[in-house]
Amino acid sequence: GAVVSQHPSRVICKSGTSVKIECRSLDFQATTMFWYRQFPKQSLMLMATSNEGSKATYEQGVEKDKFLINHASLTLSTLTVTSAHPEDSSFYICSARGIPKQRMNTEAFFGQGTRLTVV
Amino acid sequence: TQLLEQSPQFLSIQEGENLTVYCNSSSVFSSLQWYRQEPGEGPVLLVTVVTGGEVKKLKRLTFQFGDARKDSSLHITAAQPGDTGLYLCAGAEAGNMLTFGGGTRLMVKP
Numbered sequence A: 001g002a003v004v005s006q007h008p009s010r011v012i013c014k015s016g017t018s019v020k021i022e023c024r025s026l027d028f029q030a031t032t033m034f035w036y037r038q039f040p041k042q043s044l045m046l047m048a049t050s051n052e053g054s055k056a057t058y059e060q061g062v063e064k065d066k067f068l069i070n071h072a073s074l075t076l077s078t079l080t081v082t083s084a085h086p087e088d089s090s091f092y093i094c095s096a097r098g099i100p101k102q103r104m105n106t107e108a109f110f111g112q113g114t115r116l117t118v119v
Numbered sequence B: 001t002q003l004l005e006q007s008p009q010f011l012s013i014q015e016g017e018n019l020t021v022y023c024n025s026s027s028v029f030s031s032l033q034w035y036r037q038e039p040g041e042g043p044v045l046l047v048t049v050v051t052g053g054e055v056k057k058l059k060r061l062t063f064q065f066g067d068a069r070k071d072s073s074l075h076i077t078a079a080q081p082g083d084t085g086l087y088l089c090a091g092a093e094a095g096n097m098l099t100f101g102g103g104t105r106l107m108v109k110p
Helices: none
Strands: A004-007 A010-013 A019-025 A032-038 A044-051 A067-073 A076-081 A090-098 A107-110 A114-118 B005-007 B010-014 B019-024 B031-037 B044-049 B055-058 B061-065 B071-076 B085-092 B098-100 B104-109
Touching (some): A010 A019, A044 B098, A076 A090, B044 B061, B071 B085
Parallel strands (some): B010 B104
Antiparallel strands (some): A004 A019, A019 A076, A090 A107, B019 B071, B031 B085, B055 B061, B085 B098
8 A cells, every 4th residue: 555654753852842753655646644643542633734835724722833834745744843842742643645556536544653752 | 523433432352253343423424434553653544435335345344334424334253363453433524634533442352
């Protein structure tokens, strides 16, 4: 199946610093990318949706100045957690949505996730 | 945002037993996807159902999309310890948005 690569898989940072997470679709063009946050033993919570070349659309309650999203190309989106604090510690997952080769329908594929720990 | 209710939230069974996970909504989805997620990893797509009444089989897993495209079920036959994980249903709506159910955490004991 289609591959979405998310990097890094784990990151530990000091409180007050910024962390950038990359999400790449490796074998298809992602018309839309989504960023999710997942708390332990819970489902995925959508943070924001981004289309290539456009500003991201944030879900209610998500601070756009804190979680900066850049979707510069059809294969790359980045999420930057600015001035991170311990409460930002979580599992962040990206999803790329497009039509993979030899497929008929638009499908979403997920990255491996990034475990962020802010100390 | 459309809501998807997934049940049960947690299921612990013995190897060899059968189980069914349900995903229900009052709204219609253009398609519905099922994912399986293991700890520390991203969800992996199992199947996409598009047509009302559609049934898809993936080895011991059977997926069904309701006639009205508002609900779906996942049935696992003769569960194995390797089936342990978090199962997520997600409905696709306008604008390519995916709405996730709350997830079903399955544990299969040997």
